Amino acid sequence: xxxxxxxxxxxxxxxxxxxxxxxxxxxxxxxxxxxxxxxxxxxxxxxxxxxxxxxxxxxxxxxxxxxxxxxxxxxxxxxxxxxxxxxxxxxxxxxxxxxxxxxxxxxxxxxxxx
Numbered sequence: 344x345x346x347x348x349x350x351x352x353x354x355x356x357x358x359x360x361x362x363x364x365x366x367x368x369x370x371x372x373x374x375x376x377x378x379x380x381x382x383x384x385x386x387x388x389x390x391x392x393x394x395x396x397x398x399x400x401x402x403x404x405x406x407x408x409x410x411x412x413x414x415x416x417x418x419x420x421x422x423x424x425x426x427x428x429x430x431x432x433x434x435x436x437x438x439x440x441x442x443x444x445x446x447x448x449x450x451x452x453x454x455x456x457x
Contacts, residue, residue, distance in 0.1 A: 347436060347444045349421065352451045356412040360446070364402040364423065364435050371402045377426040380406045382419045382446055390414050393424065416450035 349360050360380070364371045378398055382391040391411050396404045404423070421444035423435040436444060 347441060348447065349444065350447045350449065351408065351414070352449050353416050354413055354451055354453075356409055358408045358412065360406045360408070360421075362404055362423070362435075362444075364404060364425065366437070373398055373402050373404065373425055373427075374400060375428045378404050379424045381422050381424065382411075382414070384417055384419050390419065396423065414446075414448050416448050419446040419448065420444070421446045 349362075351358050351360070364373055364378070376398060378396040379393045380391055380396055381389050381393055383389040391406075391414075394406065394411070396406045398404055422442075423444075425433040425435065427433065436442065
């Protein structure tokens with residue numbers, strides 16, 4: 344996965360997380376694959392658990408925040424799971440020193456008003 348950091352405002356329904364999945368050879372064509380996303384903070388329960396992503400062709404994928412838009416402001420680990428047409432399971436990113444992507448969720452200004 345070439346992009347490892349994503350930013351979202353809490354409560355932003357319709358916000359899109361877009362990524363290009365890659366392996367050691369570069370962009371990976373995941374046409375025909377099933378791709379899901381899991382997002383969690385440390386060892387906490389996932390705030391997004393194995394939810395489907397849209398494959399837009401080649402390695403480009405998207406996840407649209409709808410019911411998952413009200414994630415509390417914080418930093419979260421992001422992992423994509425891909426199942427290829429032969430049933431093989433692959434995890435992204437797969438870099439040994441950076442095993443997860445990062446989702447930074449910022450509070451919107453309305454949420455900060457007490």
